[in-house]
Amino acid sequence: MATFLTRLTKQLAVVTGGHYDVDCRLEDPEGTTLYKEMKKQYDSFTFTAAKDGTYKFCFSNEFSTFTHKTVYFDFQVGDDPPLFPNENRATALTHLESTCVSIHEALKSVIDYQTHFRLREAQGRSRAEDLNTRVAFWSIGEALVLLVVSISQVVLLRSFFSDKKTTTTRMGS
Numbered sequence: 001m002a003t004f005l006t007r008l009t010k011q012l013a014v015v016t017g018g019h020y021d022v023d024c025r026l027e028d029p030e031g032t033t034l035y036k037e038m039k040k041q042y043d044s045f046t047f048t049a050a051k052d053g054t055y056k057f058c059f060s061n062e063f064s065t066f067t068h069k070t071v072y073f074d075f076q077v078g079d080d081p082p083l084f085p086n087e088n089r090a091t092a093l094t095h096l097e098s099t100c101v102s103i104h105e106a107l108k109s110v111i112d113y114q115t116h117f118r119l120r121e122a123q124g125r126s127r128a129e130d131l132n133t134r135v136a137f138w139s140i141g142e143a144l145v146l147l148v149v150s151i152s153q154v155v156l157l158r159s160f161f162s163d164k165k166t167t168t169t170r171m172g173s
Helices: 095-161
Strands: 002-004 007-016 022-027 033-040 042-048 053-060 070-077
Touching: 007 022, 007 033, 007 095, 022 042, 033 042, 053 070, 070 095
Parallel strands: none
Antiparallel strands: 002 053, 007 042, 007 070, 022 033, 022 053
């Protein structure tokens, strides 16, 4: 929960679990729903807060009670502070200052890309670990079936070649 009176940008992404979807809701201090989405995998939402107070951001997984989910979310409150805060001038930026501004914007873009790739890596790792677990159980099951079949074949072949003692009785002599 956060107290603010400014612009808010929210991003969310379901990293692991189920069908990678979750319900989310944003309410203002009076309880009015500002944002409500059902079964979203990822989303971005920007709004300007009109009221001062505590805003509530809620995730729900009620529709999928058996599957736990990991959700990434990021809030960016307010605008970025100016790169040169002490200078209030009417002149244009120097070449060095404009280069600094463009590098700053490029670095913000790099941060966004890194976040995106970290989320994708976490999703891939989760899927790979799940697949590894399934392959391990399947391999154990196949090994057990192979063992049972091998033992039953040995027992069956032994029964073909074993001597069966038959009781013969002679009559008369």
